[in-house]
Amino acid sequence: MAGARISVPSRARSGEVISIKTLFSHPMETGYRRDALGLAIPRDIVSEFVCSYDGRAVFRAELNPGIAANPYFAFSVRADRSGTLEFRWTDQDGNVTVETRELAVEP
Template sequence: MANSDRVKVRIPPKAKKGEIIEIKTQLSHDMETGLRKDAAGRTIPRHIVTRFTCTWNGEPVISADWHQAVSANPFSSFFAVASASGKIKLTWFDENGEIFEYVHDILVD
């Protein structure tokens, strides 16, 4: 599992029950398409994030399958309804088997 130092996240630390919160994420990743060439003319191998998921206390909030058209350092923004205190878990999977994970504790009152 890759370290979360490549992840930037903006999630409020607390929310009121039923409140709609915005979750913003960005992953530092080249998202190399496999179509570019290096200075020597060799093709740079494809290396992309293929899947992103978010769960709240283990329940799915959002999941997305990504393809080579997603930009480098992909940014995501989405909304969730605050239902209970617990953990919001964000996970990115790349095609080389790397997993980037970030867990955020949220207090819902």
């Protein structure tokens, strides 16, 4: 099932710490498993997740084969300016999934 779920408030007060949650649909196949015929199932993982806020990376994670399917990340960001939050998942083959959300910050 392709897709991502992102939870981020659309507006915040300046200086407020907002909570961001992401859930990304991916099998995170380890490469260590075998199928019913005994053949190795090739590795297929997301290798990097980056969240940028107004062009600056505010959260970065490197993923490894031990991480469960459909990786979920929750983190906090201090809202200090209006801008775009960009969520970028890169898989092991360099395929990129990007989602964006606008955040309006009131003084």
